[in-house]
Amino acid sequence: MNNDAMGRFLNELGNELAKxxxxxxxxxxxxxxxxxxxxxxxxxxxxxxxxxYYDLSGNGLTDILFDIWYAGDDESKRWSVMEYSIAAGKFEVTFKYPEEVDVTKPDRERRRAALRARFGDKQVVYPSMREGAFELKS
Structure with a gap:
């Protein structure tokens, strides 16, 4: 995949995030x-x-993310973590690869660490739980 095509996918991602x-x-x-x-x-x-935090139900984000993930011609170079941000009208993207982070083992702390690195100690507000939903506790 050439850089122009990847750029188009990443721009499409930004448009979907705006929606x-x-x-x-x-x-x-x-x-x-x-x-x-x-x-x-x-x-x-x-x-x-x-x-x-924004709820992800009912949008095309998943398809775009898979397009970006599958875009590389070499399967061994597929990323496992992407951080994508928009500031001053431009996007910035970083990738981490399986040799850097093993996402096959669930770990909520990775996301929390990324949030702290990006936003410091700012309060994160999540939407209220939907009616009929329940929270599982361990």
Missing amino acids: IVGGNPEGVFLYVEIGEGWVGPSIFKDEGSLVR
């Missing part, structure tokens, strides 16, 4: 863990004094 957050993507941060047959994205937006 999810209601139009203005400034301050958006996307953290993604991915592997064969699964993807775990989390979208956050810096709103000044707090960071808001």
Whole structure:
């Protein structure tokens, strides 16, 4: 895959993120863990004094993320973590690869660490649970 095609996929990702957050993507941060047959994205937006989490139901984000993941011609060079942010009208993306982070073992601390690195100690606000939902505790 050439850089122009990857750039188009990453731009499409930014457009989808803008839709999810209601139009203005400034301050958006996307953290993604991915592997064969699964993807775990989390979208956050810096709103000044707090960071808001956005629900991912009902959008085309998953397909775009798989397009980006499969874009590499060499299967051994597929990333396992992507961090994508938008600031000053431009996107910035970093990838981590399986030799850097093993996402086959679930670990919520990786996402928390990425949030702390990006936003410091700002409060993260999650939406209220939907009616009929329940929380599992260990």
